[in-house]
Amino acid sequence: MGKSMAVNAGSSTLKYKLFQMPEESVISSGLVERIGLNDSVVTIKYGDGKKFEETLNISTHEEAIQIMLDQLLKLNIIKDYNEITGVGHRVVAGGEIFNDSVLIDDKVIDQIESLAEYAPLHNPAEAMGIRAFKKILPDIPSVAVFDTSFHTTMPAVNYMYALPYEYYTKFGARKYGAHGTSHRYVSQRAAEILGKPLEDLKLITLHIGAGASITAIKNGKSFDTSMGFTPLTGIMMATRTGDVDVSLISYLMEKLNITKMDDMIDILNHKSGLIGVSGVSADMREVEAVQADNKQAKLARDMYIQRIVRYVGEYVAELDGVDAIVFTAGVGENDFTIRQEVADKLDYFGIKVDPEKNHIRGVERDLSAADATVKTLLIPTDEELMIVRDIERLK
Numbered sequence: 001m002g003k004s005m006a007v008n009a010g011s012s013t014l015k016y017k018l019f020q021m022p023e024e025s026v027i028s029s030g031l032v033e034r035i036g037l038n039d040s041v042v043t044i045k046y047g048d049g050k051k052f053e054e055t056l057n058i059s060t061h062e063e064a065i066q067i068m069l070d071q072l073l074k075l076n077i078i079k080d081y082n083e084i085t086g087v088g089h090r091v092v093a094g095g096e097i098f099n100d101s102v103l104i105d106d107k108v109i110d111q112i113e114s115l116a117e118y119a120p121l122h123n124p125a126e127a128m129g130i131r132a133f134k135k136i137l138p139d140i141p142s143v144a145v146f147d148t149s150f151h152t153t154m155p156a157v158n159y160m161y162a163l164p165y166e167y168y169t170k171f172g173a174r175k176y177g178a179h180g181t182s183h184r185y186v187s188q189r190a191a192e193i194l195g196k197p198l199e200d201l202k203l204i205t206l207h208i209g210a211g212a213s214i215t216a217i218k219n220g221k222s223f224d225t226s227m228g229f230t231p232l233t234g235i236m237m238a239t240r241t242g243d244v245d246v247s248l249i250s251y252l253m254e255k256l257n258i259t260k261m262d263d264m265i266d267i268l269n270h271k272s273g274l275i276g277v278s279g280v281s282a283d284m285r286e287v288e289a290v291q292a293d294n295k296q297a298k299l300a301r302d303m304y305i306q307r308i309v310r311y312v313g314e315y316v317a318e319l320d321g322v323d324a325i326v327f328t329a330g331v332g333e334n335d336f337t338i339r340q341e342v343a344d345k346l347d348y349f350g351i352k353v354d355p356e357k358n359h360i361r362g363v364e365r366d367l368s369a370a371d372a373t374v375k376t377l378l379i380p381t382d383e384e385l386m387i388v389r390d391i392e393r394l395k
């Protein structure tokens with residue numbers, strides 16, 4: 001009994017879902033998009049199909065949380081914050097400390113903050129969100145659900161960097177990955193849709209949003225993933241480089257007269273990726289709107305696709321075959337053109353998408369063409385559902 005709230009702070013978004021428990025029915029869901037960009041959009045769904053929408057400039061996750069909390073009361077979604085009896089927060093980095101979700105106490109908040117360097121765009125904002133909720137609801141159970149915990153099953157051969165070994169044992173220098181809650185959710189749904197036990201499947205899950213990562217899943221477990229020590233590496237993202245030669249970084253620092261590594265990393269995290277190459281926008285929709293007449297925008301989009309294709313190819317090899325690939329997250333769920341072009345480039349593997357089935361947004365569907373030997377699925381992610389289940393499990 002009661003209402004449970006799942007809070008999901010992404011790099012450019014803040015999402016929440018308020019669930020009636022134990023039914024797991026969604027009372028209200030909200031999304032603040034484009035945090036830190038101009039014209040942030042707040043969308044809140046509630047009641048019987050009611051929708052609140054507002055466009056304003058929101059520069060931090062702290063502001064986004066405040067707006068969201070105010071609207072819960074203003075829109076009469078709840079009459080009092082005390083109606084909420086459990087809160088779960090998505091946290092990106094859990095390092096090697098957290099291989100499962102935990103009940104949050106002061107020590108856990110400190111540990112999440114101590115892992116800030118493992119996810120600089122996320123953990124500080126997420127710790128802040130946890131504190132904001134603790135302030136208004138100090139006595140209800142709250143749970144942290146880590147992106148990294150799904151990836152703790154990766155074998156050392158995949159999570160180790162070829163650096164001196166003691167950097168791992170002394171400093172925790174290894175690949176941790178991210179988006180684990182999403183990769184876990186869509187892999188479970190994929191098994192249900194395919195009607196096969198997850199343990200028997202080889203899957204490649206493509207979580208492509210503002211942050212983006214690809215995971216190879218073997219026997220239901222994360223086997224390899226594209227993000228690294230932090231969510232900076234792997235495929236190209238909205239504002240992040242993805243993989244880059246680190247020697248180039250020191251060369252560029254000299255050229256740009258940058259003396260602090262943090263300043264350089266800030267460029268790699270915030271000024272690169274789609275926005276960096278296109279010079280237009282971090283938002284795929286805006287890049288696509290101008291690509292016909294803008295060479296850089298077209299190049300940015302082509303690079304974005306190419307890197308996805310590259311990782312899928314790598315993971316087909318690592319998994320020694322694949323049963324299905326799954327598209328999810330902001331771009332993966334909404335952009336049929338990206339899905340189509342990615343699939344077209346992978347047809348050697350037997351990945352083939354039916355253009356008609358693919359012409360859709362945001363619904364679960366098998367997109368595979370009749371002659372595909374590898375399935376392509378569209379599965380909207382639901383990190384919030386996973387989070388709320390962990391509140392129930394742990395409270």
Ligand SMILES: Nc1ncnc2c1ncn2[C@@H]1O[C@H](COP(=O)(O)OP(=O)(O)O)[C@@H](O)[C@H]1O
Binds near residue numbers: 010208283
């Ligand atoms: N219709 C669409 N077409 C292309 N891209 C879209 C569309 N809708 C959303 N996106 C992309 O999805 C991104 C947000 O993805 P999401 O996974 O929700 O964010 P986050 O990484 O912050 O969790 C946006 O930046 C936008 O580029």
Ligand SMILES: CC(=O)OP(=O)(O)O
Binds near residue numbers: 092147212
């Ligand atoms: C880890 C990460 O990049 O998350 P998001 O896509 O939500 O920003």
Ligand SMILES: [Mg+2]
Binds near residue numbers: 010011209211329
């Ligand atoms: Mg996200």
